[in-house]
Amino acid sequence: MNNDWQVYPRNHKRTLKQLPPPPPWRRLGAEGAEQRAQSYLPSEKAIEAINAALYLRRPLLVRGNPGVGKSSLAFSVAHQLELGPVLHWPVSSSSLLRDALYRYDAIGRLQAVQVGKPGDIDGFVELGPVGTAYASSRLRVLLIDEIDKGDIDLPNDLLNVLEDRWFEIPELRRETRDFDVIDSERNPVRVKEGRVNCGEQPLVIMTDNMLRDFPPAFKRRCLHLEIKPPDEPELMTIVQRHFPGVELPQLETLIQDFLSMSKTKRLSTDQLLNAVYLTLHVPQRNPFEIKDPLGDIVLSPND
Numbered sequence: 001m002n003n004d005w006q007v008y009p010r011n012h013k014r015t016l017k018q019l020p021p022p023p024p025w026r027r028l029g030a031e032g033a034e035q036r037a038q039s040y041l042p043s044e045k046a047i048e049a050i051n052a053a054l055y056l057r058r059p060l061l062v063r064g065n066p067g068v069g070k071s072s073l074a075f076s077v078a079h080q081l082e083l084g085p086v087l088h089w090p091v092s093s094s095s096l097l098r099d100a101l102y103r104y105d106a107i108g109r110l111q112a113v114q115v116g117k118p119g120d121i122d123g124f125v126e127l128g129p130v131g132t133a134y135a136s137s138r139l140r141v142l143l144i145d146e147i148d149k150g151d152i153d154l155p156n157d158l159l160n161v162l163e164d165r166w167f168e169i170p171e172l173r174r175e176t177r178d179f180d181v182i183d184s185e186r187n188p189v190r191v192k193e194g195r196v197n198c199g200e201q202p203l204v205i206m207t208d209n210m211l212r213d214f215p216p217a218f219k220r221r222c223l224h225l226e227i228k229p230p231d232e233p234e235l236m237t238i239v240q241r242h243f244p245g246v247e248l249p250q251l252e253t254l255i256q257d258f259l260s261m262s263k264t265k266r267l268s269t270d271q272l273l274n275a276v277y278l279t280l281h282v283p284q285r286n287p288f289e290i291k292d293p294l295g296d297i298v299l300s301p302n303d
Helices: 029-038 044-056 070-080 097-101 106-114 129-135 154-164 216-220 232-242 248-262 269-281 294-298
Strands: 060-063 087-090 102-104 125-127 141-145 166-168 179-182 188-191 195-197 203-208 223-226
Touching: 029 070, 044 060, 044 070, 044 203, 044 223, 060 070, 070 141, 070 203, 087 129, 097 102, 097 129, 097 154, 125 129, 125 179, 129 141, 129 166, 129 195, 154 166, 154 216, 188 195, 232 248, 232 269, 248 269, 269 294
Parallel strands: 060 203, 060 223, 087 141, 141 203
Antiparallel strands: 102 125, 166 195, 179 188
């Protein structure tokens, strides 16, 4: 088995400087986000759902298995409509809505007071991604990612913001004047009587891996979209967008291998892309071959 591609352990035939560029979808910053947006292939149903959400100013709950492109839909919309960077809130079991709305650095202010430099309270308040999206004076895309991982009360906590389109910063409500705080992009936002009002209703896209159900009141206020795994023609288009210039017969063989393996394993599109990338960059290796250990590493089932 050819191991000349390895750099670890130290390999005299290859060094870190000889590593190929990272996969396009793994590049950092704006370049990676742009590649993710440009290579995304929306279904007709996804296009209909996005337009309905834009018309109705309703949040869109996007459901589907991991790796089918739920989050990439948000990046595609922001790119196509030139709405600026996606405002992204990745939800975890410890996530609190307040932190996504704003953060108040009470410890920082206390330390400033102790050294005799208290400053105004608004200098210790910063809006989070949700707060920034609702405070913006122009349309933005807000991605609330994997909302089903959050606390069971999170969907209900979100209802007030989604419906009322304003939120309160209690630490500023106690004061008798208006303040300018900064949002997550370092822009000033005027806060009157401790209240942040919605400037322009954002396009809210919430992703759900179908780990649990949501309260009826929450579901009733959302539009719904389920993204199915792509079929063979869609996979071909996706792979071609990520690997332009690669010979079509080679891609067809790899996709056929992937679909055959998917009959017994639950695999995702990004695993196919990873396998194709390694096949193209690692000589004489193929993760789809049964005897190749790369298959167990790259194509482990998502069960």
